[in-house]
Amino acid sequence: MNPYIQYMYSYPHKTAYRPLTGIHLSDYISVMAGKGHGLYLHIPFCQSKCGYCNLFSVTGIEQDEVDRYLDTIERQSRQYQEILESVQTEFSELVLGGGTPLFLTERQLGRTFDILEKHFRFSPKRGLIVETAPNQTTTEKLEILKQAGVSRVSMGIQSFSDRELTALKRQHTAQKARAALELIKAYDFSCVNVDFIYGIPGQTETSLLDSLKEALRFEPEEIFLYPLYVKHGVRMEREGVVLEPESAFVQYRVASDFLRAEGYRQDSMRRFVHQKTARIFSECGFGTSIGLGCGGRSYLGELHFCSPYAITRSACIEHLKEYETTMDFMEIKHGILLSEEEQKRRYIIRHLFIRPGLEQNRYRELFGKDVLEEFPVLREWIEQGFIVQQSDLDAKIYFALTDAGLELSDYLGPQLISPKINQAMCEWSQCKLGFCTALQNS
Ligand code: SF4
Structure with missing residues (x-):
């Protein structure tokens, strides 16, 4: 049995989305009435594309292109504001994700928060989460995050071994990650979350534990452990890298035992929360959330939508251009209506x-x-x-x-995918076997 079939962090996956017609955002806005909703802003820019990255992110972007992106975010926000005001939407959580949100300059970061504050209403105790990255974390940017009221910062460290970081095609070094974490700790955010990967070519149980031991020196409130999935369309796939399930599974067990022994409560296959951290459980299945930006996903009851799924630079650039030339954000063109x-x-x-x-x-x-x-x-x-x-x-x-x-979450979860969604996902990845067959044979 292969324990690593698919990570089910959301359902259905974006690859099952298709073009939509005749759908207007205002038809669904009643589900955004009142308090308790989420707002997500996607910043799709990165310094370079990591070898395993299947997210909507582009590299080689100039400052004026980022400014143009923010102009579009502003236009989209203005249009959303008009209808959200009518149902008095108040957001209890704001997330800046990517890509690399700190790819923005200080001026652009400040402008981003200004746009959001100007167009949306937030609850006084809103959670504000920002994804940071070792190479882009500076005192000046952290100062902006602190002033904006950021409650949680998360950072993709992935490993403290330079050799493993190179295998992943990450741009940062272990030393850069250490320095960034030192800086973040100095700002005393309520929650610091760090991500690590196991199953990296050449990684051993010992080197994984060494990375985690080093992470613990910074006393993060949360640690996420991700298996190295090499998905269709990513650079590592073209290089023939595959996850070795047996050794990855052993690494997972060693690492999770270690973290639990160190006082972390395991909430999911990936998420480890330090016992000292107050648990905030919110019903996560039916939350409504609006996504801003290209690649940002919205969940409005039965309607889920976002720009078409893309991984390669050319496909992402194409959708980015479409996004920047969109004048009417009320028309929903791509997504899914859930039965x-x-x-x-x-x-x-x-x-x-x-x-x-x-x-x-x-x-x-x-x-x-x-x-x-x-x-x-x-x-x-x-x-x-x-x-x-x-x-x-x-x-x-x-x-x-x-x-x-x-x-076995990544083995069990995919068994809950419906045949219809499964077929749509297989069509996207041009899978010849079909996911179900692959599962049966695993
Ligand atoms: S994994 Fe994160 S940092 Fe790396 S290219 Fe993808 S979005 Fe950017």
């Missing part, structure tokens, strides 16, 4: 794979049925020891992954 069945699958995927898990009665309230009756595969997973039924202090009953289920 009730797909919404159920999404709900299960978004809850089961992160602790405390999937709440049985909540599912019944939302969908009027028992989740075990609708998805018998969950019964099988109980029998196989991958999930357990357990109650919390409020006597709510959850289906929660056991440790055995947790480490």
Whole structure:
């Protein structure tokens, strides 16, 4: 069995999105009424493309091109503001992701926050999350983040071994990452999150542990451990790099045991939160969120949309140009409308794979049925020891992954993909086998 089939961080994947016609944002805006929504701004620029990167990001961009991008963000924000005001939308979370948000100059970063503050309404205690990067982290930029009220910074370190960073085609060095983390610590953000990768060519259990031990010197509140997926279309795929599942699985076990022994609570296959950190659990399956920028995704109930999925520079540039010439952001041209069945699958995927898990009665309230009756595969997973039924202090009953289920999240999760979505994803990647066949054979 291959434990590394697919990371199900959202559902359906963007590769299952298709062109849409006749859909207007105002038709769906009622789901954005009132408080508690998320706003995401995508900055799709990077210093260079990492070997494994399958995100919407472009390199070789000049400052005036970034300015043009921000002009478009402003136009999109103005148009969104008009309809969001009508339903008094208040955002409780703002995320600047990428790409590399700190690729922006100080002036551009300041302008970005000005645009957001001017056009959107935020709750006084909003969470503000920014993705940083070792090479772009400076005192001046951190000062801007601090003044903007950033509550959480996350940084992709990936490894403290220069040899492994080179294998990943990362531009930063281990020393640069250390210096950036020192700086970030000096600013005392409420939460610092660092990402690491395992399964890197040449990486050993010892070198992975060395990286994590070094990370702990900086006392991060959260650590994410990602297996090195080499997806269709990325540079490493062209170079013939593949994830070795057996050695990666051993590395995962060694690393997760280590982090748990060091006082980190494991909330998912990837996420480790230090026990001292207050747990903030929000129902993550049905949250509404608006995305700004090219590559930023919006979730408005049954409607999910964003620009077409792209990885290569030429495809990203093409969509970037389309974005910058868009005059009417109310017309939704690319995305997916989720049937009730797909919404159920999404709900299960978004809850089961992160602790405390999937709440049985909540599912019944939302969908009027028992989740075990609708998805018998969950019964099988109980029998196989991958999930357990357990109650919390409020006597709510959850289906929660056991440790055995947790480490197989990327094997179990894809089994919840519907045949229709699966086919659309396979069409995009021109997979000859079909994902289901690949899964059966694994
Ligand atoms: S992995 Fe992150 S830093 Fe690397 S190219 Fe992709 S978006 Fe940029």
